[in-house]
Amino acid sequence: MRNQIRQLVEFIRKEFYHIIRDPRSMLVLLGMPIVQIILFGFAITTEIRNSSIAILDNARDDATQNIISRMENSQYFSIQKDLINNDQVYTAFKTGKIKMAVVFEPGFAENLKHNNKAKVQILTDGSDPNNAVTLTNYASSIILDYQASYNQMQALPMAIETEMRMLYNPRLKGIYSSVPGVMGLILLLISAMMTSIAIVKEKEMGTMEVLLVSPVKPWLVVISKTVPYFALSLINVATILLLSVYVMGMPVMGNVILLFGVSTLYIFCSLALGIFISTNTSTQQAAMLASIMGLMLPVMLLSGYMFPVANMPVVLQVISNIIPAKWYIIMVKSIMIKGLGIGSIWKEILILNGMTLFFLLISIKRYKIRLS
Amino acid sequence: MEQTIIEVRNLTKQFGDFKAVNSISFDVRKGEIFGFLGANGAGKTTAMKMLIGISIPSAGEAKVAGFDVYKETEQIKKNIGYMSQKFSLYDDLTVRENITLFAGIYGLTDTEIAARTVELTNRLGIADEADKLVASLPLGWKQKLAFSIAVIHNPKIVFLDEPTGGVDPITRRQFWDMIYAAAAEGITVFVTTHYMDEAEYCNRVSIMVDGVIKALDSPARLMQQYNAKSMEEVFIILARGAKRSDN
Structure with a gap:
């Protein structure tokens, strides 16, 4: 031994x-x-910062301006283009200059006020699925944020409030x-x-x-x-x-x-x-x-x-x-x-x-x- | 009456239908240099593996240094030394570290190891290289060092598996001087080789062909018996009918 x-x-x-x-x-x-x-x-890293996006704002009212400025300040996006019509959206994707486009319908703020419902379209480059999903999530959470603050001001009884929170890893x-x-x-x-x-x-x-x-x-x-x-x-x-x-x-x-x-x-x-x-x-x-x-x-x-x-x-x-x-x-x-x-x-x-x-x-x- | 140190009776190793070693019997006497010859594939390595306790025979009996190859392999391992045909020291250890490691395996004490190291390096003329890596030594020295380490614990028998492969003639001669010196100290030498001139240095040789021992005697008597001028001729006469060969 x-x-x-x-x-x-x-x-x-x-x-x-x-x-x-x-x-x-x-x-x-x-x-x-x-x-x-x-x-x-x-x-x-799976985090995405400063992605180039384009905005087609058909409403140009205070609601859309508020959302756009929130996006601008988010550090996730950098707004490259202000577009005037739908055709320009596709061109911008084709030239590869943007990863996402946000399209607001005409009369966005009015619709929100009277119908309690307004439409915004988020278009992403699906050829890069992971990226697309992440960007969509970022954008919709910003819009939800705005909706939440808007609902607060209006104090509407039927307000839809969506809250997103990442447990354990809040900043993902x-x-x-x-x-x-x-x-x-x-x-x-x-x-x-x-x-x-x-x-x-x-x-x-x-x-x-x-x-x-x-x-x-x-x-x-x-x-x-x-x-x-x-x-x-x-x-x-x-x-x-x-x-x-x-x-x-x-x-x-x-x-x-x-x-x-x-x-x-x-x-x-x-x-x-x-x-x-x-x-x-x-x-x-x-x-x-x-x-x-x-x-x-x-x-x-x-x-x-x-x-x-x-x-x-x-x-x-x-x-x-x-x-x-x-x-x-x-x-x-x-x-x-x-x-x-x-x-x-x-x-x-x-x-x-x-x-x-x-x-x-x-x-x-x-x-x-x-x-x- | 000469003492028998290896006793083999009808030893067989079978792989499936193939009898690598087919019922061989022989004795090795204490203190002799026993040459175990055969062409590649004749079964000599398989036979040797059974004797050194790393392969279990399929049939037959064998005793090495008085111990049974089935039940007492641990005892056999303590009483033998072994040098394989591949160079088997550690290249990235120094000469001293290699000696310490292998001497330690056989339970030599620190003082014994220190004394052995001095004696061994002096005898090989590499005292100045004791703390150099083995990788830096020329092949001939490595082989001689490997042999010295194989007998460092004064085993009863040393098994050498083609120890002089790839070595120049002068080193081979020196190597055989070391084998003679070990035999003079009473260590029995069991050596496989296919250099037939080396076979003539042995006291007795056996020649294996296709798994069986075709001849066993002193080189002089074998040459006389087969009316040959050299062991090479004896070998060619015997191996002519071989069916198995690597080449």
Whole structure:
């Protein structure tokens, strides 16, 4: 037993040497989360600002002027054109100068006053659907805003009041969904992909054979491979959280220790996945490909990080349940954004525990088959 | 009476219908240099894997250093050294770190490791390179270092799987000097090779063809028996009828 502890220490030290002596890889591993967070936080964002729009105001009364000035002041839009007829609307779209056009019917204010009903048309460039939906939402919320203030003045009994409020993320900041997503992706990448590559590398180099012939226990070799990547992953969790709190202004509403706890669980699950991949591949390229196709793509597409799972076909929704990152991202969002405690995420914790156990068990089983 | 250190009886390894090793039997005596020859695909690597405890035989009996290859592989592993045909040290560790790692696996104490490191690097003439990365050493030195590390724990037997592949003739000669030195210290050497001139350096050789041992004796007597001038001729006579080959 004492000898095994000593072997383990020797092997863990060896693994750290492997990583430290490859500074380029280490730089990538530690720098990647920083680059991703900054990229998703500043450059790639789902918020839209200063979109060029055009206005066709057939009424030109105080109501339409009020709405237009609200739009102008909203920082979402910049009004490029004042149009005079319908034909100009289409021309403006065709030349690609505008993303949205707002058309007020003649006698807008009069209609509003007497019929309690006035029409405004919002036209968007549907060739860019995401953009179009977002712009429409911005515009209609401005119009609703105006309607609300108008109703207040009139104090009409039948006034329709629509209120829009974004819970937990009132300003719809993109960073709120990219921080949990980046965590899910980076931890998986480091824990699963790097571990599987490191284990397979020993097979490929022929050193694994020598170790198998030596009295060292194979599980000890595998465990020692996971330790440095576990440490690197925890460093990355800390880096991402520090960046998101102090640079991106996204606070951790819940318990930080709980957040580190579920991250540790997710790292364990990813390490188990990495070991599983390594028992099924024999070259580093194969391990990398399996990690990218089998892990990274599903995380990006099906974990709810980039595309909402609820809008997908049922088949994909079912498949998304077997992706560990999905459960982890749900937990990170619950803790970071909603400030929930362990009572609300016990189901996800159980699922991740189960997945970890499952991957470890089949890895051990496969390992035994291979030896005989 | 010479002691037997490896005892093999009807050892067989079958993959599906294919008998990679077909009921081989032989003994290796303590302290001898035993050459295990055969063409590619003849089954010598498969046979060796069963003896070093990383492959379970399909049938037959074998004892290595007195331990059973079915039940006592852990004991076997403690008593043997192994050098694979692929270079098997860590390139990104220094000479000293490689020695420490492998000596640690076999449970040598820190003082033993320190003493061994000095002795080993002096003998190989690489004392000044002890803290350099193994990647910076020329291939010949790497091979010699790999052999020294394979016997660092004074095993009863060392298994060498084509240890001199891709090495220049002078280094090969030096390598065999090291093998002789190890044998003189009482370590039994079990070596596979397809350099037939090297076969002549062995005390006894076996020649495997298509999964069976076709001949087993000292090189001199084999040459006499087959009326050949060299081991190469003996080998060609025996391997002529081979059906299995990689090429």
